[in-house]
Amino acid sequence: xxxxxxxxxxxxxxxxxxxxxxxxxxxxxxxxxxxxxxxxxxxxxxxxxxxxxxxxxxxxxxxxxxxxxxxxxxxxxxxxxxxxxxxxxxxxxxxxxxxxxxxxxxxxxxxxxxxxxxxxxxxxxxxxxxxxxxxxxxxxxxxxxxxxxxxxxxxxxxxxxxxxxxxxxxxxxxxxxxxxxxxxxxxxxxxxxxxxxxxxxxxxxxxxxxxxxxxxxxxxxxxxxxxxxxxxxxxxxxxxxx
Ligand code: ZN
Numbered sequence: 001x002x003x004x005x006x007x008x009x010x011x012x013x014x015x016x017x018x019x020x021x022x023x024x025x026x027x028x029x030x031x032x033x034x035x036x037x038x039x040x041x042x043x044x045x046x047x048x049x050x051x052x053x054x055x056x057x058x059x060x061x062x063x064x065x066x067x068x069x070x071x072x073x074x075x076x077x078x079x080x081x082x083x084x085x086x087x088x089x090x091x092x093x094x095x096x097x098x099x100x101x102x103x104x105x106x107x108x109x110x111x112x113x114x115x116x117x118x119x120x121x122x123x124x125x126x127x128x129x130x131x132x133x134x135x136x137x138x139x140x141x142x143x144x145x146x147x148x149x150x151x152x153x154x155x156x157x158x159x160x161x162x163x164x165x166x167x168x169x170x171x172x173x174x175x176x177x178x179x180x181x182x183x184x185x186x187x188x189x190x191x192x193x194x195x196x197x198x199x200x201x202x203x204x205x206x207x208x209x210x211x212x213x214x215x216x217x218x219x220x221x222x223x224x225x226x227x228x229x230x231x232x233x234x235x236x237x238x239x240x241x242x
Contacts, residue, residue: 001018001241002018002143002145002239002240002241002242003015003016003017003018003141003143003145003147003170003239003240003241004016004237004238004239005147005170005172005199005237005238005239005240006232006235006236006237006238007199007201007232007233007234007235007236007237008027008028008029008032008034008035008037008234008235009032009033009034009035009036009205009234009235010028010032010033010034010035010056010201010202010205010234011026011028011051011056011057011151011152011174011201011202012024012025012026012027012028012029012032012035012059013025013026013149013172013201014027015139015141015147017108017141017142017143017145018141018142018143018145019107019142021046021047021106021107021108021141021142022044022045022046022047022070023045023046023047023048023049023108023139024042024045024047024048024049024061024064024070025049025051025137025149025172026049026050026051026056026057026058026059026061026149026151027042027048027059027060027061027064028055028056028057028058028059028060029042029059029060030059030060032056032059032205033205033206034204034205034234035234036234036235037235039060039063039064042064042067042068043067043068044068045064045065045068045070046070046071046105046106046108047070047071047073047105047106047108047110048061048064048065048070048071048072048073049073049074049110049137049139049149050072050073050074050078051074051115051134051135051136051137051149051151051152052075052078052115052117052119052131052133052134052135052151052152053077053078053081053119053120053121053122053129053131054119054122054152055122055124055125057119057151057152058078058121058122061074061082062082062085062086062087065082065087065093066085066086066087069093070093071092071093071094071095071105071106072087072093072094072095073095073096073097073103073105073110073112073137074096074097074135075096075097075098075112075131075132075133075135076096076098076132077121077130077131077132078096078121078131078132079094079095079096080096081121081129081131082094092105095110097110097112097135098112099112099113099114099135100112100113100114107142108139108140108141108142109138109139109140110137110138110139110140111137111138111139111140111166112135112136112137113135113136113137113138113148113150113162114135114136114156114158114162115133115134115135115136115150115151115152115153116134116153116154116155116156117133117134117151117152117153117154117179117180118133118134119131119132119133119134119152134151134152134153135151136148136149136150136151136153136162137149137151138162138166138168140166143242144242145169145170145240145242146166146167146168146169146170147168147169147170147171147172148162148166148168148170148171148172148173148193148195149172150171150172150173150174150189151174152174152179152180152202153173153174153180153181154180154181154185155181155185155186155188155189155192157192159189159192159193160192160193162192162193163192163193163194167194168193168194168195169195169196169197169240169242170195170196170197170198170199170240171189171190171193171195171197171198171199171227172199172201173186173189173190173193173198173199173200173201174186174200174201174202174203175200175201175202175203175211175213175216176202176203176204176205176209176210176211177203177209177211178208178209179202179209180202182211183211183212183213183215183216183219184219186198186200186216187216187219187220187222187223187224188223190220190223190224190227190229191223191224194224194226194227195227196226196227196228197227197228197230197238197240198220198224198227198228198229198230199229199230199231199232199238200213200216200229200231213229213231216229217229217231
């Protein structure tokens with residue numbers, strides 16, 4: 001079996017690896033208009049990666065970690081916040097990283113990358129506490145499938161570095177515009193990152209962040225002909241085998 005990637009909706013994904021490890025990326029379940037999942041249905045997780053503290057990204061990550069015993073991965077500030085919210089530090093439930101750093105959890109390598117985006121931590125709709133900006137991740141599975149999860153970001157030149165260093169097979173990148181890359185920037189990002197597969201995310205949830213994915217496909221085929229755009233609907237999965 002290969003790697004199965006499910007778009008929960010908006011910027012949230014579930015990744016199932018070759019040995020059935022479960023990774024949630026920015027899981028926002030409660031209040032996510034694009035998600036058909038209920039938080040109660042999530043009973044098993046090994047790793048939860050959080051890119052930043054905006055409510056649609058930190059989402060339900062802490063609750064999922066607390067109920068499943070998964071390892072929480074985020075910036076030191078997000079990890080500190082998770083600890084204050086009751087995620088135990090003992091037993092390895094917290095794995096803070098900083099940009100350029102990495103760790104291996106349950107046989108899966110996680111590298112924290114740069115992202116160009118602002119962020120404090122939105123505790124609720126009303127309250128904000130200091131955060132530390134945003135990051136992305138490279139996830140290397142047990143079978144050496146390399147996934148670049150960009151989080152929220154604008155396009156930046158060092159995406160070329162991410163390509164050179166980690167050679168992602170799959171890139172999951174935002175295309176909704178307004179708060180991150182639109183389709184033109186994302187097509188250029190595909191040219192920089194050079195993945196085999198590009199899964200667009202962070203669009204279609206709200207009326208002010210739509211994306212013309214047919215136009216995106218045309219731009220990617222012009223600028224990054226080696227890259228295939230795989231468009232998912234929320235709840236849909238993509239399977240990849242090396
Ligand atoms: Zn954000």
